[in-house]
Amino acid sequence: MRISYSALDTYQNCSLKYKFQNIDKIKEPKSKEAVFGTLIHSTLKFIHTPALLQPKLEEALDFFSKNWNADVFENEMEERASFSQGVAIIQDYYKKNNPADSNIVDLESRFAIEIADPQKNTTHIVSGIIDRIDKTEDGYEIIDYKTTKKMPSQEKVDNDLQLSVYLNAFLSRYPKEAERLDKITVSLYYLKHGVKLSSTRTKEQLQSANKIFLDVASAIEEGKFEPNVTPLCDWCGYQKLCPMWKHKFKEERKIDxxxxxxxxxxxxxxxxxxxxxxxxxxxxxxxxxxxxxxxxxxxxxxxxxxxxxxxxxTYKYDEKKLREILEPLDKWEDVLKVDSIALKNILPVLSLAARKEIDSAKVLDKETRSLTVKKK
Ligand code: SF4
Incomplete structure (x- = not known):
């Protein structure tokens, strides 16, 4: 299987969206957020592309404004707000970074790495584009720009799958660097906040990224595609096809x-x-x-x-006493069942990799239909 990192990310957020996009090949109209993000990325590429003289702030703003696409916005107010935000991002970027100081190795660096699945004796390819790779004093820094509003916690950055996949891709190009993982920084630069969150990776984390990839690949091969309602649905272009949303559109109803x-x-x-x-x-x-x-x-x-x-x-049992009674009777194992509430409580403190492993251990027990209501 050949899959891009962004498709893998889509599958993890909503496997049904992945199906619409990558299997059914239904084109998704570009959202204004995506158009905005792409232009900010191109402006940063323009700023950092090697040249005799690095572009000044005015030139970067000129590039941004010349490539601005007003058509994707619903009204003038929204468009103006977004344009001003773009200008503010670029100004802030210049304030915090002097383009002449950065030692860039590659920009929008394309990769395609092989991930072997020894159990199925097959190989998959994961591809993608790394926004920027810098040479630092004693190592490297891999940077991905983000134009999202929400910033994650440091714990999430420390376990972020994208950064692990990008680092694996980097190492396939520079294999000797695998011995100096502590010298390679992986960063997510949240441009709307002007904040860069950085981390490093261990060998184990990089291996577990491959394992997550293999799990996703098998789930895709098994045809597991379920809708997953999250705040990201607000930006999904497939709402009219999605069983979780299509009823909202009167013209899509069969019975009305x-x-x-x-x-x-x-x-x-x-x-x-x-x-x-x-x-x-x-x-x-x-x-x-x-x-x-x-x-x-x-x-x-x-x-x-x-x-x-x-x-x-309501009573609860004293676990120690209960064990002393039941163990000699050979019945203790019978009462040791997984407590799903306790499990749910400990999940937030586990690493992303551990959470994923626990999630993959889930098997369907029984299915009951019920209705939940969200009143307007
Ligand atoms: S609307 Fe939400 S649940 Fe439906 S396909 Fe899109 S992301 Fe998935």
Whole structure:
């Protein structure tokens, strides 16, 4: 299989989007964010392309403005805001970086590396483009520019798959550097914030990046494509095809009767009313229990009926004692089941690689259908 890093990333965010894009080959209209990001990347390439004299800030701004595409924006206000943001990014970039000082080895560096799958005796190719590779005092720095609003935590950067894949690609070109991993910095430069987050990688992390890639490759080969609703859906050009969103577009509905629309509306309203009622019940309960304690009674009376207080006790077992009883009876193993709530609680503190491994250990137990409501 040949797959680009961006397709791999798409698969990890939403495998159905990957299918639309890479298997069904349905063209996705370019979003304004993507057009903006591409122009910022080209401007940075323009700034750093080796020349006798590095472009000054005014020349970089001129490049940005000449290549600006106003057509992708819905209105003038949005377009102006985005243009000003682009100008601010470039100004800030110049303030924090002197292009003449950087020692660039390669810009928009294309790669295609082989990843062998020994279990299936096959080889895959992952390709991509590294925004920038710099020579540093005692090593190298691999930089990827980001134009997203949200900045990740340092922990996420330390486990970022893209940086591991890029470093693997770099090492396939400079294999001797594999002995000096501590001298290679991998960085994500968040241009909207003017902040560069950097990290390094260990041999183990690089191997685990390959393992993640192989897992994705097998999932694709097995035809596993499920929608995954996340905030990224707002920028997805396949909403009209996606089962999670297509109903939003009236013209995409096969059945659009008053009866079914009324049922949907009523369901949403009843669910909302239940939530409001539950909140009110909790408030009233607190007030009444308080009153009963003050009054010293276990039941209260009104024209409407009687309310009685009951106490439900829940117990948990002392694990040590339970083990001492059950182990001699050879029954301890029977009660040791994976506690999925406890597992969910420890997941955030595990590394990305460990989380992925745990995720791949999941098997479908049972499937039940239910409806959840998000009221406007
Ligand atoms: S809209 Fe969201 S869930 Fe649907 S394909 Fe796009 S990213 Fe996936």
């Amino acid at each position: 009767t008053e009866e079914v629309n009324a049922a949907i509306e009523e369901y949403i309203n009843i669910k909302a009313a239940i939530t409001t009622t539950k909140t009110r019940i909790a408030e009233l309960q607190e007030k009444i229990i308080d009153y009963m304690q003050q009054e010293g009674v276990d039941r209260v009376f009104s024209e409407e009926g009687i309310i009685a207080e009951s106490i439900r006790k």
